Every structure is written in C-alpha cells, then in structure tokens.
Amino acid sequence: MxxxxxxxxxxxxxxxxxxxxxxxxxxxxxxxxxxxxxxxxxxxxxxxxxxxxxxxxxxxxxxxxxxxxxxxxxxxxxxxxxxxxxxxxxxxxxxxxxxxxxGKVKHHEEIPIAHISNLFPEEGYGFITSADGREIYFHKNSVLNHDFARLEKGMEVRFSEELGEKGPQASSLTVM
Structure with a gap:
C-alpha cells in the first residue's frame, strides 16, 4: 500500500x-x-x-x-x-x-438514415438505399408503429441493419 x-x-x-x-x-x-x-x-x-x-x-x-x-x-x-x-x-x-x-467514454453509434428506393405493398416488402449507396431489403413486419401502409418511394427512414439469409436487411425501420 x-x-x-x-x-x-x-x-x-x-x-x-x-x-x-x-x-x-x-x-x-x-x-x-x-x-x-x-x-x-x-x-x-x-x-x-x-x-x-x-x-x-x-x-x-x-x-x-x-x-x-x-x-x-x-x-x-x-x-x-x-x-x-x-x-x-x-x-x-x-x-x-x-x-x-x-477519456474512454462510451460513444453511441448514430442510427443510419436511408431513402425508400423500391416498394412492393402487395407483397409486403421493399428496398431502401443507405447513405453509402447500398440497397437493403426490408419486410413490412420490420416497419415500426405499423407504418407500412404510409410508406412511399423516396421517403426518408431510420433503420437498424442485420445480415439476413440473402444479404443485408433492415431489422427495424422508422419513418422520419
């Protein structure tokens, strides 16, 4: 001591x-x-x-x-x-x-923003284009607050990404 x-x-x-x-x-x-x-x-x-x-x-x-x-x-x-x-x-x-x-302070990652690039309302899915230009799949069940019916092409959204069976997909999507 x-x-x-x-x-x-x-x-x-x-x-x-x-x-x-x-x-x-x-x-x-x-x-x-x-x-x-x-x-x-x-x-x-x-x-x-x-x-x-x-x-x-x-x-x-x-x-x-x-x-x-x-x-x-x-x-x-x-x-x-x-x-x-x-x-x-x-x-x-x-x-x-x-x-x-x-100075080791925990920094929270910013939630990424994207735009809806393709939407297939009858099939219940669509695609968003991220800020870095990647196309990411999303299903209607991943849209928060039951807002899938409100979605339109070109809308700005926030999303959380995960790796799906066929590549990147949005695990949650929030309309801004």
Missing part, C-alpha cells in the same frame, strides 16, 4: 481484527488506482432506539491528485459488511474516475 491510511473510530473502540479488516480492503484500492495519496476511514457507532446493539456508519475519503472522492453508505449492524460495502463502492468510484480521466 503506497498511501497514508488513517482510521478513526467514533463512539467505540476498534479491535485489532477490525483494523485488519480495514487494512485488507484499503490495500485493494491500490489495484483500482495507483496514485492514491491518502485514505481516511471514519467508522461511527450509532445506537438505534428500537434495536439492541450498534449500527456502523463507514465513511471512506480518498485523496488523489486534484480531488477527493467520498463514499458514505447506509449504516449496517454488521461491522464487516459496513466496511466491505463502503470499500467496494469506493473501488467502483475509483475505477469510474480512471475511465473518465482516460
């Missing part, structure tokens, strides 16, 4: 086993992000009126270059689970931070 680990207990005394539990989970944070400067863990014992025993509230604050990440989960009556949940949430937050920092 290449960072400072600070453990604070409020309203109860930590056992050596509790401290070892926290150390074990803190070490795993190093694998998620290797530039952690400091990790502060605050464990607070809460008494509940209708419940005998304590609830443990765990707050994990991780300092990394340029920012601080904070996790505070719901209190749990099981110390081990309270610590585990908080550290797992922090690990996920660090992993998300790394992805965001690296």
């Amino acid at each position: 290449n960072f400072l680990l600070e453990i604070v207990a409020r309203d109860f005394d930590l056992t050596e086993a509790n401290k070892a539990d926290i150390h074990k989970y803190a070490e795993k944070l190093d694998a998620a992000y290797d530039r952690i400067i400091r990790c502060r863990v605050v464990v607070e014992a809460l008494r509940h009126r209708e419940h005998k025993g304590l609830f443990y509230n765990v707050k994990v604050v991780v300092t990394i270059p340029g920012t601080e990440l904070v996790i505070k989960r719901k209190p749990n009556e099981d110390f081990h689970l309270a610590v585990k949940d908080s550290f797992n949430a922090m690990r996920r937050k660090l992993e998300d931070f790394v992805v965001q920092r690296s």
